[in-house]
Amino acid sequence: MKLYRTKNAIFLFSDGNFYRLKENSLDALLAQDKLYDHCVAAISNAQPSSEFSEAEILPPIENQEVWASGVTYFRSRTARMEESKDAGGGDFYDRVYAAERPELFFKATGRRVVGHGDKVRIRSDAKWSVPEPELTLVLSSSGRIIGYTIGNDMSSRDIEGENPLYLPQAKVYDGSCALGPCILLRPDPLTRDTRIELKILRNGATAFAGKTALTELKREPQLLADYLFRDNSFPCGSFLMTGTGIVPPDAFTLQSGDQIDISIEHIGTLSNTVA
Ligand code: DO4
Ligand code: MG
Helix, strand or coil: CEEEEECCCEEEEECCEEEECCCCCHHHHHHCCCHHHHHHHHHHCCCCCCCCCHHHEECCCCCCEEEEEECCCHHHHHHHHHHCHHHCCHHHHHHHHHCCCCEEEEEEEHHHEECCCCEECCCCCCCCEECCEEEEEEECCCCCEEEEEEEEECEEHHHHHHCHHHHHHHHCCCCCEEEEEEEECCCCCCCCCCEEEEEEEECCEEEEEEEEEHHHCCCCHHHHHHHHCCCCCCCCCEEEECCCCCCCCCCCCCCCCCEEEEEECCCEEEEEEEC
16 A cells, blocks of 8 residues: 655555545654554544645655665665775774664654655755665654655765765755655565665666566564664654665766656655756
8 A cells, every 4th residue: 555645635545546635634643653554543434535736746744754774785885985085994894784783873854855756956065965765754743664766965075985974964955855655555574585776777777777676675673663762752753764775876976857766566666867
């Protein structure tokens, strides 16, 4: 079952039909541990709706914060070590990849997040920018995984590589995060063979394509969530990106007009262009 937030209403998509929910706000919905059961009950006697329009999709976030995990795939560890080698920061990334405590960082508030079909941004003072395609956990107010969405952790690799202390500037700016197109709700966790794909189109041609799978994710998603919720409360729930396993070659940087398509099996495709 998929949950979509649109300009006029929240919809569920199940068995080929859209259903309009009576709730108009995501905040109370995403706070609950039993969101899947709530949604099953909501559509059990409901009539399908014809009001859903893809053009009206909004990012599936209101008052939640977006957090992100770093260096959770071997490919990310290697890329971070390479980009920071002149600054002598390489050892930190190797150590955090192996450490019990994960790297978690604040990524965005709702107003910095764009949705499916919207424009993401590269920083005006960055010279080396990439998208980071990441499975994103939707967490209830008690820290349980209640759903999944697709996330793009837009990153300025030159700024992050110059000094690890510049990470917040490399990661947090207007239009630096995309989420969507929907939230996948399931009674059971996504399996480890779930595939993640990134395609970047430039002037209609493929400029980069890459893929990975959750088998390559070093950490258990629920353990990442448990660390986030240690001494940290999220009354409306929270989003947690799980890190990237796809990094374009070092010569690649995003350009204005590039189209970024991130697909995750069972969820769909999040498509954005660079402003
Ligand atoms: O350590 C810096 C951030 C890494 C990151 O965003 C990722 O691995 O996805
Ligand atoms: Mg990332």
